[in-house]
Amino acid sequence: MVIIYKNPNGDTRTAKKDASFKEFQEANDMHREDVKNVMNELALKIIINGALHDFTKKTKEELFYNNFLSTINNSTNFVDDEWYQYHISNEKHHPLSKCHDDITLLDILETIVDCVCAGMARSRDVRPIEINSEILEKALTNTTDMVKNMIEVKNSKL
Numbered sequence: 001m002v003i004i005y006k007n008p009n010g011d012t013r014t015a016k017k018d019a020s021f022k023e024f025q026e027a028n029d030m031h032r033e034d035v036k037n038v039m040n041e042l043a044l045k046i047i048i049n050g051a052l053h054d055f056t057k058k059t060k061e062e063l064f065y066n067n068f069l070s071t072i073n074n075s076t077n078f079v080d081d082e083w084y085q086y087h088i089s090n091e092k093h094h095p096l097s098k099c100h101d102d103i104t105l106l107d108i109l110e111t112i113v114d115c116v117c118a119g120m121a122r123s124r125d126v127r128p129i130e131i132n133s134e135i136l137e138k139a140l141t142n143t144t145d146m147v148k149n150m151i152e153v154k155n156s157k158l
């Protein structure tokens with residue numbers, strides 16, 4: 001949780017009419033600190049996303065392998081198979097296959113990194129990321145709510 005202290009003096013719409021230069025500077029410093037702190041928290045969340053990426057490949061690795069072989073050898077549909085459905089139900093980085101209600105831009109970032117890494121490792125080529133504006137809108141709204149929920153506003157430092 002990031003604590004933010006109320007201070008209206010850095011914004012023309014909310015500052016008091018006679019704000020001093022010192023109060024103005026104070027407000028600017030506080031705002032810069034607030035944004036830095038929230039960005040730090042978001043960076044930690046990204047680290048967690050990275051650490052957990054494709055965890056379902058490990059939790060059901062044999063099922064993944066069996067479905068993988070079945071697709072290669074028997075032309076079964078990998079996407080309809082049990083492992084992929086388990087994968088997209090428990091991870092949020094395939095929003096076109098399944099868009100989770102709580103998807104955020106951090107998940108979208110994971111989608112981008114996933115596609116680029118996979119493309120580069122397999123063919124040194126990256127296909128356009130498949131996503132749509134509805135998903136992006138939802139992720140934007142959820143990310144805004146998430147950031148709001150990361151912050152607690154207090155009246156003064158005292």
Ligand SMILES: [Zn+2]
Nearest residue numbers: 054087093094
């Ligand atoms: Zn995946």
